[in-house]
Amino acid sequence: MDLTMANQGGNNNMLRDYRKGNWNLQETMVLIEAKKMDDQRRMKRVGESSERGKPAELRWKWVEDYCWKNGCLRSQNQCNDKWDNLMRDFKKVREYERRVAERGGEEKSYWRIDKNERKDNNLPSNMLPQIYEALVEVVERKGQREAAASGGAGSSRANVVPATSIVEKSAASHVLGHLSMPPPVQQYPIIQAPAMLLPLPPPAQAPAEPPTIPSSQPLPASDSETSEYSDSPAKRRKRGSGGGDGEGTSGGVGTLEEVGSAISKSASIIAEAIRSCEEREERRHREVVSLQQRRLEIEESKAEMNRQGINGLVDAINKLANSILALAAHKDQSTSK
């Protein structure tokens, strides 16, 4: 839970509280879905001639955003690494299954062998069938699409119909619906996709200014953030080895002024980010407090209901006892006669 911007890089991640620990099935399925949607989205985009020539996007940022919207609170690095590991295991199992199929059942299927046999075969010991099926859905379809796209001479990938979703059609239409929107005017020449995924609250600044962190929910990176602070796995590994080629060394007064204005601009961005962070923290705190109050109320009402129930029960027992006593007395009287 302490994986924050400190080791994630992107300042849009500053407010995200990434979950740590093992991936559960639900998270894994969300990740697979995210990758599937990402593939569809990219195929669609590649097919659009107007989208050609634009810089490659930060696909794992998009995946992270998708995951967050679906309750999987992981960072893009975590998603990337998990996907790496998933693919590694998946390919092992797939190859094994192919071998089994080729040999016509001389060997038992992966799903029929126990943990030790899996280990002996250098196979993952606990790949779940649901995960495998979902991966087949994503990987095989992707392979088919790519083959189809490369097969036609000069045919664009737009001709390839995107795969249908495993789980959700609504999510697909939701996401693709946003993605199929015409691209906005590009002031920042990098990724547009994540910013389109969620309806952004009205920005506090003029549109031409570098965007700051929205103050409501965890939101996808905006353009300049992804371009300047993007944290794709490749970049995170390459960062620190230099760069900064935009910093001119032949400084004059004009350059100094530019630097000064850039610094003040950055300072205002940071201040705005901190302010929105604090606002959000406060709002979250209020939400937590109100939730706790609500919980207390519910527990109190529950206790009250229990009390009333017990009282009613006691009353009923008392009445029953009285009735029995009265009945017994009546019987005594009638027998003594």
Added chain:
DNA sequence: GGTTGATGATCCGTGTCTAA
């Protein structure tokens, strides 16, 4: 059209952590 550099994606090996 070929070359080069930047960037992103993926593969792979290995370290670290945690639960059994």
Added chain:
DNA sequence: TTAGACACGGATCATCAACC
């Protein structure tokens, strides 16, 4: 102690834009 899962980083490949 050990196995499994996560995390990290290097290596490599693919793609794209800029340049000649």
